[in-house]
Amino acid sequence: MGIASTAVWLPEKRDGAAEAVAEDRVEARAARDLGHPRLPVADAISAPEMAVHAAQQALYSGGVRAADLGLLCHAWMHYQGHDLWSPAHYIAHQIGAHHSVPVGIQQICNGGAAALELAVARLSLESSSPRHALVTTADRFVPPWFDRWRSDYGAAYGDAATAVLLRQPAEPDDALLLRALNTAAAPHLEAMHRGEDPFARLPRDNSPVVDMRRTKRVYLRDHGVEEFSKINREMIRYVVTGALRDAVLTADDPRLRFLLLPRLGRKILEDAWYPTLREITPAPVVDWGHDTGHLGTGDLPAGLNEVLRRDALAPGEFGLVLNAGAGFTWSCAVVEAPGRH
Structure with a gap:
């Protein structure tokens, strides 16, 4: 594609x-x-x-x-x-x-x-x-x-x-070739953004402000932080290894130039994403989106744009662009810079 x-x-x-x-x-x-x-x-x-x-x-x-x-x-x-x-x-x-x-x-x-x-x-x-x-x-x-x-x-x-x-x-x-796009989900984690709230009749019936902290506190009180941390690490590993497999790449392929992180906060990236990804591949893990913050639905497309803006891949080289979202769902895209004739 x-x-x-x-x-x-x-x-x-x-x-x-x-x-x-x-x-x-x-x-x-x-x-x-x-x-x-x-x-x-x-x-x-x-x-x-x-x-x-x-x-x-x-x-x-x-x-x-x-x-x-x-x-x-x-x-x-x-x-x-x-x-x-x-x-x-x-x-x-x-x-x-x-x-x-x-x-x-x-x-x-x-x-x-x-x-x-x-x-x-x-x-x-x-x-x-x-x-x-x-x-x-x-x-x-x-x-x-x-x-x-x-x-x-x-x-x-x-x-x-x-x-x-x-x-x-x-x-x-x-500009790029999309070689793979691997996605996985853990649907039971939807409760993290629901908490104990009843189903509302109208938007903001339960809270006058969108407050994900509040519902997450309820979920983590009942299930603990380690359960989510474990699932998060497993799913990151699953989509990355699956995307590499689909793109017919090995984790140590020298053509793999980087793994680009979603635009999340520094601490969550350092605590969960960096260590997990470094266990999978020696390719550099990069954060090129900290200057904008999290762009809602736009982190992965913005990552693709950043790959091009930085001219980060030579012809025949590959990059991984990662993402995750509430639900929870995780995705990993593999892109290649096409050869120029």
Whole structure:
């Protein structure tokens, strides 16, 4: 599968960690553990509008017309601006993808990876050639209903949109080749984001602010931290080894240049992700997203964009891009820089 292009759209405004600590909007210790110096903030633009900007950038960079898209998958985790409404159809309408089938994906923070997986499966089934699909993500974490610094443990949330343009079959000038995308889940961990709350009649009936800390405390009180830590390590190992197997790579292959982490807080990465990944492969483990914070559904697509922005792979070299999200679900993508002729 060819990745023709990628895009990340970020607002200009930033909310600095130092300012948040000084204004008592986040604890100093939590800010240190997160390790994000600043977070992008979208004040005057909605999440779907940000996605339109990212989509247009990806189409322009990939040299593909919106009219040639057969599928548009849009993933999000937070409110998109209207009730009983499809942001995926809005994005398709705004960019002129009138021949596409728009699909919305809600798999919380792993939504971008899930959208990619669905798009790959759909492209693989179609018979026309070439075939194009666009994956977008966008989230805007607006106070007072979402506290980007305090609504969660181990993650601070930045506003952003991403886009990934897929092509099947791949062409020689594609930016990257997608060699594998391995996903696994532990569905019983859904209770970590439910706690003891009853099913509500309306949004925010149980809490006026999205408060994942509160539900996680209840879950960890009953089940302990070690159970989740063990499952997290096992699932990281499972998707990485599975992705390497699917891409026909060994863990010590010298062409494997890096493993790119999701945009989570520094402490959670150091405690769980770095040690687990270093047990699997000697390839460097890298964190290239700490400057934006967690982008909701957009971490994995933003990681693909960062691989290209840094020109991190020479022709024939491989990189792994990892992600995880509530539910819980874990994903690992293997990408290759195509040979240039």
